[in-house]
Amino acid sequence: MNQFDVIIVGGGAAGFFAAINIAELSPDLKVAILEKGREGLQKVKVSGGGRCNVTHAEFIPKELIGNYPRGEKELLGPFHKFMTGDTIEWFEKRGVELKIEDDGRMFPVTNSSQTIIDCFLNETNRLGIEILYGQTLKSIQFTNSNWKLKTQDTTFLAEQVLIATGSNIKIWKILEELNHVIIPPVPSLFTFNVADKRIKRIPGVVAQNVEVKVLKTNLVTEGPLLVTHVGFSAPAILKLSAYGALKLAKMDYKFQIQINFIKQEFKECLDTLKSIKNDLAKKTVFKFSQFELPKRLWQQLVLASGINEHIRWAEINKNQLETLASQLTKAIFDVNGKSTFKEEFVTAGGVDLKEVNFKTYESKLHKNLYFAGEVLNIDAVTGGFNFQNAWTGAYIAAQNIANK
Incomplete structure (x- = not known):
């Protein structure tokens, strides 16, 4: 049995961002990322035509939420806690400088998504975060004060779990088994x-x-x-x-x-x-x-x-x-x-927002179960807004997880 303090399901932008913040805030926690693919961060890789559209140069929360057809109301509070300026500062502290283009989109000055990927991989390695590739989640249930997660060939235990898989029909079906309501997904961008x-x-x-x-x-x-x-x-x-x-x-x-x-x-x-x-x-x-x-x-x-x-x-x-x-x-x-649109795929749909506490990104139905990113029924127009949603949710969830 593989035991961790925190397991993050999904090796994408939100998953890596949350893991890094958790490990920095609470170095004693044993943190793992479960990723179904052979490598993670694939959406980061193709974002912005391979340049990674990290965020958008909109610094007023009330203006920023206007770019989210679903999630506008719910994101106002979170954006007051962590938004564009915080994202810029977070990456700059880790040696990644961002630039603003004429249309407001923000990219690494290198114009390469690999810069962001390298940043995440370097940080997870520095902090001792385990990244377990080829792990497809089959079920999740709460038992004996722990979450039990079963993949195709392994069982994991964790006190706290963050779901950051993005738009994933199989994960949504697993969450339905936990009595979460899933808004049926349809393509968005x-x-x-x-x-x-x-x-x-x-x-x-x-x-x-x-x-x-x-x-x-x-x-x-x-x-x-x-x-x-x-x-x-x-x-x-x-x-x-x-x-x-x-x-x-x-x-x-x-x-x-x-x-x-x-x-x-x-x-x-x-x-x-x-x-x-x-x-x-x-x-x-x-x-x-x-x-x-x-x-x-x-x-x-x-x-x-x-x-x-x-x-x-x-x-x-x-x-x-x-x-x-x-x-x-x-x-x-x-x-x-x-x-x-290009190689990007965004959907409307996901976990019903009424079932999430947006002060912590914790499930209202289950303690110690969190969500971040597009697994929720939140999506945005193009321009870096979907990533900003991922950073914000992952950061707030990480803070709550680390401080419990």
């Missing part, structure tokens, strides 16, 4: 699959500031929009996917979106086009982009308005002008399916 001739030939084009609506819903976002080889991505789409996770799942990811590429009302746009028609009468419409739109996108919207490559502004008729205004301000696209 994903891109939209769109097959449309207007965008077929222009993958890689970015419109910097658009408005996107999901028709027949109240879902609407603003921000950059990226045309991909299968449809649309970038913050405007990813925010929609996060806030609309439940609704879009019910629609089976088949719906229509309306895009305002220039964030003007139709009439305002039409008036502007009429002015351009007068000012640029001898110029070809197709050749010169307007409204600061990417040239290739402008050209596709012009063609979709029934305006060929050779027509001059003076030759555009009223119907073509109105159609172009519609394409610019209320273009409709059919979405038919979704794709994973």
Whole structure:
């Protein structure tokens, strides 16, 4: 029988972060991490395109919680205890300097997720934390003042357990056996699959500031929009996917979106086009982009308005002008399916937040059972917010575990 004071299930960001903090606060505690894979921290490895988007440069708790479609209310208190500034300080103390990019995302200055991985592995080694790979949890039960955890070939005992497995259906089933309510998981951060001739030939084009609506819903976002080889991505789409996770799942990811590429009302746009028609009468419409739109996108919207490559502004008729205004301000696209955002996979769903004490991250149903990270029904928009949730929950849980 393998006996530990604390066992952390899950060798990801939250698991390593919690283990390190527990061992630092209480060096006498025997701490172990159980990881089902052959190596841990795989999500850290692929995060941010391999650079690891550690957190986001938002330093006001009330502003920070606005990035969490699920967990907004619950995270306000925890963020007053540990948030962005604390995360930056924590890593800097361990020799990892972070930098802020123009969009607020924060990465290690090395631009490599391996920097974060090395930091965690060095700290766990320094503190004597055991990392047990290839351990798939099969069951967990409380018996004789200890938690008994069974993996495929080993039984472990621990006084305190932290579940930090992220989105894991098998773990959620085990927690259901402990009478925890699990909110059914659905994908949260994903891109939209769109097959449309207007965008077929222009993958890689970015419109910097658009408005996107999901028709027949109240879902609407603003921000950059990226045309991909299968449809649309970038913050405007990813925010929609996060806030609309439940609704879009019910629609089976088949719906229509309306895009305002220039964030003007139709009439305002039409008036502007009429002015351009007068000012640029001898110029070809197709050749010169307007409204600061990417040239290739402008050209596709012009063609979709029934305006060929050779027509001059003076030759555009009223119907073509109105159609172009519609394409610019209320273009409709059919979405038919979704794709994973890069190599990252985030879900809405998990342990019901009503069953967790967010002052300690301890289960309200079972003493000495804790949760951190995406095993809970908490998820965020892209930009480092999901990691900040992991750091905060892991730190607060670690404090409570170490001080018992």
